Amino acid sequence: MHNFEINSIDDLVANASFQQWILSNDEKEGAYWSRWIADNPEKLEWVAAARSVIQVLAANTVALPPDEVAAAAAAIQNKILQEESQHVPGFDLHSGRRSRINSLPVRFKWGIAASLLLAIFAGTLIVQTAKVKNARAYESILDKATKAGTTYRNNSPGARRIYLPDGSEVDLQTGSSLIYMVEDAVARREIFLTGEAFFNVATDPSHPFIVYTSNIVTRVLGTSFRIKAVPGETVASITVCTGKVSVYKTASFTSQDAAEGFVLTPNQKAEYDIKKEQISKALVESPQATKKDPGDFSFEGAPVIQIFRELQDAYGISIVFDEQTLSTCSVTAVLDDKNFYGKLNTVCKIINATYEIIDGTIVISAKGCKS
Amino acid sequence: MNQTFSGYSDEEIWSVFLTGDSAALDCIVKKHYNLLYNYGRKFTQDTDLVKDCIQELFLALWKNRAGTGNTACVKYYLMKSLRRRLARELSKTGNITPESLEFLQLSMQLPQSPEVQKIQEERHAELSARIVQAISALSKRQQEIIYLRFYLNANAAEIGLIMNLSRQSVYNLLQLAISRLREISDTVFKHDIGYLLLLLALFH
Numbered sequence: 001m002h003n004f005e006i007n008s009i010d011d012l013v014a015n016a017s018f019q020q021w022i023l024s025n026d027e028k029e030g031a032y033w034s035r036w037i038a039d040n041p042e043k044l045e046w047v048a049a050a051r052s053v054i055q056v057l058a059a060n061t062v063a064l065p066p067d068e069v070a071a072a073a074a075a076i077q078n079k080i081l082q083e084e085s086q087h088v089p090g091f092d093l094h095s096g097r098r099s100r101i102n103s104l105p106v107r108f109k110w111g112i113a114a115s116l117l118l119a120i121f122a123g124t125l126i127v128q129t130a131k132v133k134n135a136r137a138y139e140s141i142l143d144k145a146t147k148a149g150t151t152y153r154n155n156s157p158g159a160r161r162i163y164l165p166d167g168s169e170v171d172l173q174t175g176s177s178l179i180y181m182v183e184d185a186v187a188r189r190e191i192f193l194t195g196e197a198f199f200n201v202a203t204d205p206s207h208p209f210i211v212y213t214s215n216i217v218t219r220v221l222g223t224s225f226r227i228k229a230v231p232g233e234t235v236a237s238i239t240v241c242t243g244k245v246s247v248y249k250t251a252s253f254t255s256q257d258a259a260e261g262f263v264l265t266p267n268q269k270a271e272y273d274i275k276k277e278q279i280s281k282a283l284v285e286s287p288q289a290t291k292k293d294p295g296d297f298s299f300e301g302a303p304v305i306q307i308f309r310e311l312q313d314a315y316g317i318s319i320v321f322d323e324q325t326l327s328t329c330s331v332t333a334v335l336d337d338k339n340f341y342g343k344l345n346t347v348c349k350i351i352n353a354t355y356e357i358i359d360g361t362i363v364i365s366a367k368g369c370k371s
Numbered sequence: 372m373n374q375t376f377s378g379y380s381d382e383e384i385w386s387v388f389l390t391g392d393s394a395a396l397d398c399i400v401k402k403h404y405n406l407l408y409n410y411g412r413k414f415t416q417d418t419d420l421v422k423d424c425i426q427e428l429f430l431a432l433w434k435n436r437a438g439t440g441n442t443a444c445v446k447y448y449l450m451k452s453l454r455r456r457l458a459r460e461l462s463k464t465g466n467i468t469p470e471s472l473e474f475l476q477l478s479m480q481l482p483q484s485p486e487v488q489k490i491q492e493e494r495h496a497e498l499s500a501r502i503v504q505a506i507s508a509l510s511k512r513q514q515e516i517i518y519l520r521f522y523l524n525a526n527a528a529e530i531g532l533i534m535n536l537s538r539q540s541v542y543n544l545l546q547l548a549i550s551r552l553r554e555i556s557d558t559v560f561k562h563d564i565g566y567l568l569l570l571l572a573l574f575h
Binding site for chain 1: 390
C-alpha cells in the first residue's frame with residue numbers, strides 16, 4: 001500500500017495517486033486518501049485546495065475518441081510510406097527489396113568502392129598460414145551451423161524483430177541475416193551474424209550466448225548490445241547498452257589456444273579494424289546514464305573525489321585519478337543539464353585538471369588544489 | 372495499442388523506432404497523441420494547427436531518426452518538440468515571436484457532480500475561483516510550469532528541457548508559484564471551521 005510523505009500542499013498536488021482519485025474518482029485510491037484524511041484532519045484544507053488546483057489544471061482536457069487518434073496515426077504512416085517510396089530510387093516494388101547501393105548518394109558509392117578495393121588488397125597481400133587455419137576453423141563451425149541451425153534473414157526495407165526460442169530478442173537490420181543454433185554438447189547458444197543487429201539477450205548463465213561474425217566474437221550472459229559487422233566495411237563494432245560482454249577476435253576464439261579477449265561494460269564500444277586486425281576499446285559518443293535514478297548532480301563544496309565517484313556510478317564508466325592529489329579539491333556546481341562529457345569538462349575546469357580516454361577509461365591528470 | 376509492444380517502456384519502443392521500425396513509431400504516436408493534443412491546445416485555440424503540428428513533428432522525427440539519439444524521457448522530448456514547432460508556426464501568423472510563446476490563461480470549468488450537496492458545490496466553486504484568480508495572477512511562464520509540474524508530474528530538469536530554461540530559473544519560478552498556493556490555502560481556510568466540517572463530510 002502507499003506510504004507518501006506529504007509535507008506541503010504541493011506534495012499533495014503532485015501526487016499521482018491523489019490526482020487519480022480527484023480526476024477519475026478511483027475507488028482504491030479514494031479509500032487510501034479517506035483514511036489519510038481521517039489520520040491527518042489538520043491537513044484537510046490542503047486536500048480541498050489541492051483538489052481545486054488539480055481540477056483547474058485539468059479543465060478543458062479532452063480525450064479524443066480512439067478512432068480519431070487511429071486516423072491521425074494512420075495518416076502519419078501513409079505519409080511515411082509515400083515518402084519512402086518516392087525518395088528511394090533503388091526500391092524495387094516487385095521483390096519489395098531495396099538494393100542498398102542504388103539508394104545511396106553518389107559520394108558514398110565511391111566510398112564503398114574504395115573500401116572494397118582496400119579489402120581486396122588486404123585479402124591478397126596478407127596471407128598467413130595461421131590465419132588461413134583459423135579462418136577455416138570458423139568456416140567449419142559456420143558450415144555446421146548452416147546445416148543444423150535456424151536461419152533468419154531480413155529483406156524488408158525496415159528493421160525486423162526476431163524472437164529467438166530462448167526468449168532473446170533481436171532487431172535485425174535490413175539486408176542482414178543470422179543463424180541461431182543451440183549447441184547441447186557444450187551448453188551454448190550460438191549466433192552467426194552477417195550485417196547489423198541489436199540484441200536483447202535472455203538471461204541464462206548456464207548457456208552463454210555467443211555471437212560470431214567473421215572477425216569478432218562476443219560472449220554474453222544476459223544483456224543488450226549492438227553489433228555491426230557489414231561485409232565490405234572496414235570496421236566492425238560492438239556497443240554495449242546494459243550488462244557486460246566479452247569480445248574476442250574470431251580467429252583467436254575459434255583456435256585451440258586460450259582465447260584472448262577483453263570485457264566491455266555499458267557505454268563502451270569495441271571496434272575491430274579489419275585492415276590492421278586490431279581490436280580497440282573506446283567510449284560511445286554520448287554516454288547514457290546506466291543507473292535508474294542518477295541523482296541531480298548538484299554539489300556544494302563537495303570533495304571532487306566524491307563527484308567523480310558519483311559520475312562513475314551513474315554512467316558505469318570508470319574514472320581513474322590520484323586520490324591523494326585530489327583530496328584537497330572541492331567543487332560547488334550544478335551539473336544536471338549537461339551530458340556526461342559536459343559534466344566532466346566542467347568539473348575538470350574548476351579544479352584545473354585535464355583528462356584522457358584510455359582504453360574506455362577516463363584518466364584524470366591534475367596538480368591538486370591549495371587548501 | 373500495438374500488440375507487439377505491450378509491456379515495453381516508451382524508451383524501449385523509442386530505441387526500436389530509431390532502428391527504422393515504423394510500427395514502433397506508430398505505437399509512440401498512438402500512445403502520446405492525446406497528451407500532445409491537449410498540451411498544444413494550451414497555446415492556441417486553433418485545434419487544426421495543433422493536429423498539423425503533431426503530424427509534422429512525427430514525420431520530421433521519422434526522417435531525421437538517423438541523427439536522433441535515445442532519450443531519457445520520450446514523453447517530455449515530444450512535448451518539447453511540439454512546443455518549439457507551435458512557436459514557429461504561431462510566429463508565422465505574426466502575433467508572436469518564437470520566444471514569446473504564451474500559455475493560454477487557465478480557466479475554470481467545474482466538473483458536474485450532482486451527488487454533492489448544493490452548498491458544498493458553492494463553497495467549492497468559491498475556492499476554485501480564488502485558485503484560478505491566484506494562478507491567473509502568475510506569469511504565463513509560471514502557469515505553464517505549474518501545469519507541467521502538477522498536472523504532468525514533470526520534475527524541474529524535465530520542465531527545463533521542455534521550456535528551454537535553466538534548472539535554476541525553473542526552481543525560482545516554481546518556488547514563487549508554490550508560495551502563492553500556500554498563501555491561498557492559508558487565507559481561505561482561516562476562521563472557517565464550518566467549511567472544514569463540511570469538507571470532512573465530503574471526503575468521508
